[in-house]
Amino acid sequence: MRACALRWGRGGLSLRSGLLLLLIPPFLLALQLLVVGPRLPRVARAGVEEQEIAFSVISIEPERNSRQQESPSRRPGLKEEEEEVEVEDGEKREGARAYEDENEMHSRQLNCSRVLSPGQAQASQPPADSPHWLLCAEDWLLPAADRLCVAYSFSMDGGDAHFLKTVSGLGCEVHSFDPSNSNASGGHLGNSLASNHGDGGVVSQHKMWLEWRAPRKRKQKTRGNLGSVSQTLADIMAALGHHTVHFLYADLLSAEWRVFQNLIESGTLQSVHHLVATVHLQWAGFEVGGTNEEVLRYWFSVLLGLQASGLKLVHSSAGEGHSVLKQTVANGHSSYTLSWANTGR
Template structure:
């Protein structure tokens, strides 16, 4: 997948952007359901992504840059307008062909599990006939050892993680729930101290804290059990709690997920997560993600590339309500998806 979007002059931008958007949406949405990551992007320059070969194709992520005007391409000397139209049509056909190839590759990217954990259940069973909100792959080699530590994190502000918490508690995990709006969180104030609950079976440690994707400008030495801020990266939260691995992670980040996912990939933190249940929102680009619709779609797709590079395979997908993608109504797709992944490189 190219890192830059095709560009045209002002006169044909609206029509051709719409055509290209319709071409790009199917592979991205199918990737969300089946985690395809077929096309290869150039090797990233940043340290965390360099080893994985991921290049995040964000064109503009700063809010003040989102309103910049598209530059008109310079016409090649001696190229007639009709020939330019032919080149554009050829490029569109190549994009459509790539989308078809991507769809064919998707079916090999999903992990088939003979035994699963359904919402609210701590006993493994065969996959249910209906489609639940999420599923955890319960193959023996993917679950924590019975005599080992099991760690679970949940980031949710709407109470939608109740079944997840019930499941991981039933597995005997050390469970931490993060919600910046929760007045009953441990510590009772912003920047509360973190403490684990290992040995306190059936207890959920609640924290008034949220996931951050920006690296602090001045990184201070973090002491175990104290972060000093209501918003921290997953790596800092794990360090403060003394965890090297999160066996089960639930995240509904309300459109902040794309930038958080990028942070997890770049820092390599995602490789320390064994099971991930996350909701992705498609109504708009998301916090601190900008550019044209085509650029945003390419960015989303590059994030999915990072998931595969980190060892994650899709177990299950559940379509949410609405049919709006980037503020446009698109038939047969949904505004959000809850996706369940398992890390096959643990």
């Protein structure tokens, strides 16, 4: 019995490492598979099955009990030999389920015969190369010509220039949010969201950022302070008087995971027709914590939650670097820009 206990003590870390190795490949492969496949000549509007969203519960406390992280919970009367076998079987089942989820994700991809490419406001056939992002330009997915078109962009340092050019060319009312932009309007929410309302093709710039937490009272900050104002997407839409955002671009620098969760849980995602977003994998992300295994499960549950909300993937583009959760992964990338269209509205 003592020998078994020693074997389990020495093998605990290796089992955790083994589980991580089981989880990382399916997660990265799922993202690798999120690439536009063979184009179909026509796209039929698909319904979305209703699905209850359950996010993996993880700890975001600054300190955790390492002994609890590395040791599975014991059930009374369970021998160490039986427990070790059960843990190994559980790992295999978890890995198998991850591959099933990955295949399910790939099956929900949307193939478009006409797309909008970066910087282009005219729909065309999908390009031969792989651009940074694509918007599905099927007629039933685009706003009607006689209706207001609304576009939001959350990005820093001009990374959304091509997106702004595209949606401006469509005649959309465009709002660009960048807390680092010194030319954008500052102040509280009401003042900073008042300019250029209703002007198609004109970009209103706001020194604001996207929040995922519930609204709370914040002290007034100076104009030059980075991120002086932040609000949830629902609050921003309400302040602007918008019920729908037809095109939304988001590069949130690792805050996207919590923002996505907020959009799913609040139901705001139902009001977004097209979403182009970059997901970052170098580290867990803002206010996301836990073991690497828990972080991977959380990320994957968020991606499945986006799909269950009606979003179908149109295109995927890999970013630079090969660091995933601070580990070098040769066949993975540190970020991916994913383009979705909402088929469930």
